[in-house]
Amino acid sequence: MNNHLKELRAERQLTQAQLAEQLGVSRQTVVAIEKGKYDPSLPLAFRIARVFGLPIEQIFMED
Amino acid sequence: MNNHLKELRAERQLTQAQLAEQLGVSRQTVVAIEKGKYDPSLPLAFRIARVFGLPIEQIFMED
């Protein structure tokens, strides 16, 4: 899976730490997802989608 | 997280085994998700959405 997390975060001018806090996860989790190290769980994907006001399919995509 | 998997599967008249095969997972995984024992991974959620032709948010929802 691919994702646009880094770009979306940059657009909103959020640091990894700020985004992590809004999502209720550690900064390492944000780093790992941005770097494509692993995919978020479904509940976390929902929270990410909610933070950015976008459907999950517009943030994450099967490559 | 809640989901409508069981109802959607019933509408399409699929058995758990048939759905599992289409999704490329074991039947136990389908059972566990239907029963709410755990949530699917994000990639599996995408495959489920594709099988039913619906956005993820119309199949899974934060309760």
Next chain:
DNA sequence: ACACGATGTAAAGCACACTTTACAAAGATT
């Protein structure tokens, strides 16, 4: 040069997603 904020990397540990195998309980069919 030094400090500071933001990002990247690594490793150990815990919980959960998924597997395989096996068996039990219903429902439908003959």
Next chain:
DNA sequence: AATCTTTGTAAAGTGTGCTTTACATCGTGT
């Protein structure tokens, strides 16, 4: 009643999502 399909339950094993801690790197500002 006996069989067959479908569904439910359980348990042990593997891999991944997420945590915490710690340190390295890079860019910017003083």
